[in-house]
Amino acid sequence: MELKEIGEFGLIYRLTQDLPSAREVIQGVGDDAAVLAVGDKWFLFTTDVLVEKVHFRWDLASPADVGFKTLAVNVSDIAAMGGRPTYALVTLGLPLDFPVEKVEEFYAGLKEAAEEYEVILVGGDITRSDIFFAGVALLGEVEPGKAKFRKGARPGDILCVTGPLGGAAAGLVLLESKEELLPETMAHFLRRKYRRPDARLEAGRILGDFEEVHALIDISDGLAGDAHHLARASGVEVNLYRAALPIYPPAQELGRRLGIDPARWALFGGEDYELLFTVEPSAVGKVAKALEGVGLNLFPLGFVEEGEGVKLVLPDGREEELECGGYDHFRGSFYEPTP
Numbered sequence: 001m002e003l004k005e006i007g008e009f010g011l012i013y014r015l016t017q018d019l020p021s022a023r024e025v026i027q028g029v030g031d032d033a034a035v036l037a038v039g040d041k042w043f044l045f046t047t048d049v050l051v052e053k054v055h056f057r058w059d060l061a062s063p064a065d066v067g068f069k070t071l072a073v074n075v076s077d078i079a080a081m082g083g084r085p086t087y088a089l090v091t092l093g094l095p096l097d098f099p100v101e102k103v104e105e106f107y108a109g110l111k112e113a114a115e116e117y118e119v120i121l122v123g124g125d126i127t128r129s130d131i132f133f134a135g136v137a138l139l140g141e142v143e144p145g146k147a148k149f150r151k152g153a154r155p156g157d158i159l160c161v162t163g164p165l166g167g168a169a170a171g172l173v174l175l176e177s178k179e180e181l182l183p184e185t186m187a188h189f190l191r192r193k194y195r196r197p198d199a200r201l202e203a204g205r206i207l208g209d210f211e212e213v214h215a216l217i218d219i220s221d222g223l224a225g226d227a228h229h230l231a232r233a234s235g236v237e238v239n240l241y242r243a244a245l246p247i248y249p250p251a252q253e254l255g256r257r258l259g260i261d262p263a264r265w266a267l268f269g270g271e272d273y274e275l276l277f278t279v280e281p282s283a284v285g286k287v288a289k290a291l292e293g294v295g296l297n298l299f300p301l302g303f304v305e306e307g308e309g310v311k312l313v314l315p316d317g318r319e320e321e322l323e324c325g326g327y328d329h330f331r332g333s334f335y336e337p338t339p
């Protein structure tokens with residue numbers, strides 16, 4: 001059997017469905033991070049790797065950008081549980097002819113992220129490899145009982161996101177194009193969304209403090225894919241309003257100039273690292289206010305119903321079943337990156 005037949009998530013299921021658990025494991029496979037009750041504390045534990053030519057190309061991002069992003073994407077998974085990151089291990093795979101200076105620049109970017117997110121680097125591993133890769137294993141903490149999971153969404157909840165989407169995918173399209181497609185300030189903004197994602201750590205902690213927030217996940221594979229993950233974990237149907245998708249003006253402008261609907265980047269592009277959550281309707285106002293306190297907006301996208309899957313509600317009221325078209329490592333992306 002080939003990997004592309006079952007895809008990344010089919011493989012995870014096959015490998016993990018019969019894993020034994022333990023009393024301390026509050027959440028094992030199936031969320032952004034594992035949750036472990038040790039003593040009177042709850043620990044969060046996650047890992048994410050960046051691989052050359054899969055996650056980045058050296059001609060599109062600096063070594064410091066790649067270093068920063070390697071830690072930021074892991075911090076995002078801790079934020080998506082409502083926690084705070086603490087300690088990290090860093091694993092590097094390096095080709096024999098890889099310049100030492102470039103590894104040092106990579107590490108400078110990684111340390112910049114460590115400082116920003118208050119993570120202490122405590123070790124790692126290094127191996128020779130045909131292709132560069134960098135992985136982080138990140139530990140975090142959350143107040144016992146206060147972790148937010150993918151599985152908590154309830155019918156009647158409002159589905160919301162902490163920021164506009166599609167910026168990173170649009171940035172990658174810009175970077176892969178040889179043409180000057182946008183004025184420099186707009187281009188700079190989108191390139192940065194791709195190269196230096198912000199992990200929404202403060203937002204995650206704020207959302208963690210509201211008991212009216214029922215489910216939480218970060219958007220790494222694209223809204224379409226991650227809304228499916230949330231719907232499946234919670235056993236509910238998610239309805240997304242097509243007209244409510246928040247898209248950065250530079251991404252809208254790029255879509256207009258290329259004749260591409262930027263909603264495709266928002267739905268299928270991925271790497272936005274905004275937080276997607278569901279909340280009781282009565283609490284939307286106070287959650288929005290709390291997010292404003294850290295400079296973020298709450299964007300309502302849709303609602304949760306009984307059922308399964310994800311529906312896209314079109315401006316004319318028609319409904320479309322939305323395929324689980326997020327990023328899958330063995331099936332690739334469902335949007336066309338290069339015009």
Ligand SMILES: Nc1ncnc2c1ncn2[C@@H]1O[C@H](COP(=O)(O)OP(=O)(O)OP(=O)(O)O)[C@@H](O)[C@H]1O
Nearest residue numbers: 012015016028029030031032033048073077220221
């Ligand atoms: N090799 C593996 N063995 C056991 N569990 C795995 C393995 N790979 C992934 N998982 C688990 O499967 C779930 C989904 O993994 P995935 O990497 O898609 O996480 P994510 O948070 O959705 O995405 P991202 O890696 O982009 O943050 C997670 O709970 C993860 O711990």
Ligand SMILES: Cc1ncc(C[n+]2csc(CCOP(=O)(O)O)c2C)c(N)n1
Nearest residue numbers: 053054055056057220221269270271327
């Ligand atoms: C050069 C280049 N080509 C394509 C992409 C797009 N891409 C790669 S991995 C991924 C999903 C998140 O990864 P993971 O699930 O491993 O966390 C996405 C959207 C990129 N970033 N760079």
Ligand SMILES: [Mg+2]
Nearest residue numbers: 032077218220
């Ligand atoms: Mg995640």
